Amino acid sequence: DTGVSQDPRHKITKRGQNVTFRCDPISEHNRLYWYRQTLGQGPEFLTYFQNEAQLEKSRLLSDRFSAERPKGSFSTLEIQRTEQGDSAMYLCASSFTRVMDDTEAFFGQGTRLTVV
């Protein structure tokens, strides 16, 4: 399967615990995006990388959230001291971008987080 892969698919954690999610993009894609989606809402942008550089981070993103893409390949999203309000589907997407040429973003299956 050459699509975007996310792990784990489901995560249940207790409030206050830290969680980490992994995303493996489509291999030739240089951009990687993280979104969060709650029921009845569209995906909400969190952050994105071009290669290993984190180029934009949502102003809404708490400092409890951190993302990395150390070698420009896979990425991790960590949430520290989870809160019930963090319960959501966390979506990763990737795309290929050259100067003045952008392609569509393709999503992984998502990681559903439940904080109890």
Add this chain to the structure above:
Amino acid sequence: QKEVEQNSGPLSVPEGAIASLNCTYSDRGSQSFFWYRQYSGKSPELIMSIYSNGDKEDGRFTAQLNKASQYVSLLIRDSQPSDSATYLCAVKGWTNAGKSTFGDGTTLTVKP
């Protein structure tokens, strides 16, 4: 006002009919427009992209863009029950902009 607005629906059409989904956006500088389909409990799946004013057809799907009116639509011809899903409109500010801004989706039900 949300940056990308869609009618939440639900929109219900009979099998074989044309389903029309609409989206308006507030950023006049937006350049790239996408339609995603999302089945319940699944992640969004890209079905159409459009960058220029006018129509773009792909099988049973036609995307229409009117930048002057800040309006993009998706038509689904010969609707099938398998088309029942939530359709998300996404907008990018310029070609190399990082993020897409999504609407909250329109839920479509196609009745056999």
